[in-house]
Amino acid sequence: MAPAPKHILALRFSALGDVAMTVPVLKLLLQQHPQLQVTLVSVPFHKPLFEHIDRLHFYGADIREQYKGISGLLTLARQLKKEIPFDAVADLHDVLRTKIIRNFLGAIPVAVIDKGRREKKELTRPRNKKLRPLKTTFQRYADVFAKLGVTTDISHQQSAISSQPSDPVANEVGNIPFRIGIAPFAKHAAKMYPLQKMEQVVRLLQGNEAHTLYLLGSRAEAPVLEQWATGHQNIQVIAGRYPFAEELQLIARMDVMLTMDSANMHLASLYGVPVVSVWGGTHPWLGFYGWGQDPDNAVQTDLPCRPSSVFGNKSCPVHGAAGCMQEITPGQIAEKVMKIFTKKN
Numbered sequence: 001m002a003p004a005p006k007h008i009l010a011l012r013f014s015a016l017g018d019v020a021m022t023v024p025v026l027k028l029l030l031q032q033h034p035q036l037q038v039t040l041v042s043v044p045f046h047k048p049l050f051e052h053i054d055r056l057h058f059y060g061a062d063i064r065e066q067y068k069g070i071s072g073l074l075t076l077a078r079q080l081k082k083e084i085p086f087d088a089v090a091d092l093h094d095v096l097r098t099k100i101i102r103n104f105l106g107a108i109p110v111a112v113i114d115k116g117r118r119e120k121k122e123l124t125r126p127r128n129k130k131l132r133p134l135k136t137t138f139q140r141y142a143d144v145f146a147k148l149g150v151t152t153d154i155s156h157q158q159s160a161i162s163s164q165p166s167d168p169v170a171n172e173v174g175n176i177p178f179r180i181g182i183a184p185f186a187k188h189a190a191k192m193y194p195l196q197k198m199e200q201v202v203r204l205l206q207g208n209e210a211h212t213l214y215l216l217g218s219r220a221e222a223p224v225l226e227q228w229a230t231g232h233q234n235i236q237v238i239a240g241r242y243p244f245a246e247e248l249q250l251i252a253r254m255d256v257m258l259t260m261d262s263a264n265m266h267l268a269s270l271y272g273v274p275v276v277s278v279w280g281g282t283h284p285w286l287g288f289y290g291w292g293q294d295p296d297n298a299v300q301t302d303l304p305c306r307p308s309s310v311f312g313n314k315s316c317p318v319h320g321a322a323g324c325m326q327e328i329t330p331g332q333i334a335e336k337v338m339k340i341f342t343k344k345n
Contacts, residue, residue, distance in 0.1 A: 004149040005088035005109065007037040009080060011101060012092040013063060015187070017263035017288070018137065019046050022092060023053070023270055024160035024291050025141040029152045030055050036150060039084050041076075041101075048245035049270070052161055059084070063097060073097060077104035090144045111147035113140055120286060120310050126317050129304075133285040140287070157292035159272030161252070176212045178341055180205055181254040181273075183216040183264035184225075190281030191261045191312035193325050193333070195224065200330035201258070202228050205337060206235055214238050214254065216247070216264060256340045258333065261312065265290045276336040280325040281316050283307035299336055301327045 012022055019042055030036060030053060037055050044060030051058070059080070061067055067076040080086075080101075088109040091098045102110055122130040142152040182205075184198045193201075206213050212234045215225040219240025229235040238250060248267060251257065257268035257275045261282045268275050269290030277290065279300040286307060289298070300306070305318040316323040 007086045008088045008090050009084060009086035010038055010040045010090040010092055011098045012042055017266045020049060020266040020270060021137050022141055023049050025138055025154060026056055027053050027160055028154055029145055032152055033150050039086060045244060048248055070100060073100045074104050077101050088148045090148060092141055092144055109148060111144045113144050124307050124310055134287045136287045160270040160291060177210050179253060179255045180211055180337060181214045181216060181251060181257040183259045185217050185221050186260040186262040188312040190309055190315055193278045197330050199228055201333045204330060204334035206232055255344055256337055258337055269293055274340050278333060281307060281309045282312045286310055297336060299328055299333050
């Protein structure tokens with residue numbers, strides 16, 4: 001039997017939510033194997049997620065510009081071999097880019113993620129679905145390292161990151177009694193609760209003077225949120241205002257986050273923030289639910305067409321884009337948030 005590796009090169013480039021899901025696994029892996037070192041290769045934007053993990057070395061690689069195309073990936077592979085003394089490779093992504101990099105790295109132990117494509121297809125197909133919870137992405141990541149001889153127990157799902165807020169963030173949130181973060185956007189329409197209805201959720205929540213609502217999104221999405229906030233002192237729009245590292249610290253200070261099946265669900269989960277997540281074409285059973293989150297905090301309807309997509313990039317064949325969310329009322333969502341408010345008070 002080959003000896004366990006001493007330094008693993010891990011590859012995971014995108015998307016943000018999937019990269020965030022590596023954080024608790026890598027942290028537990030390194031805690032449980034004190035002699036191990038890991039270098040994670042990812043896009044530079046993701047670096048703040050990993051700065052707190054001992055013996056985790058982050059290698060930022062801009063694969064869209066600096067290392068673009070096959071020649072760029074060859075250059076990256078050569079640099080990795082020259083600069084990092086790794087003795088095994090964990091491919092946590094298994095896409096064309098990482099396959100090319102693996103090939104260029106030469107003869108070295110390699111383990112690749114099993115994405116469970118067959119069972120996910122069975123769960124999302126229009127007819128004769130096999131409805132059952134699938135292996136989580138966290139466990140799939142842990143399985144990759146197990147193939148290399150380093151097993152990881154991920155059953156204890158405690159907060160993956162503890163953070164002290166920077167001055168700008170501390171000034172923003174202050175000592176407000178109950179902070180509600182709301183991230184209403186998602187990459188695909190099938191994962192977004194209709195904005196008109198989400199505005200109704202905002203109205204239900206901001207009617208309680210003990211609440212302060214923080215609206216998150218990109219700079220391009222901020223104008224919609226500004227309209228929601230107009231005339232309401234207890235709604236703050238923070239979309240596009242902070243660098244990623246400071247936005248993470250602000251998310252960490254929330255008492256609850258209301259999100260879609262999106263990256264913000266995973267970012268809040270890393271800090272142990274309770275998340276009320278709204279699900280449409282996708283489903284928690286596909287393995288992408290937030291780290292340590294209470295399953296009861298997922299808002300969804302039991303429709304025979306669900307789930308219709310693994311990533312939400314396909315419209316529901318029965319109800320169309322976001323159709324699987326149409327039966328969810330703003331009151332149902334607000335009630336879930338209020339339950340967390342009641343528990344904390």
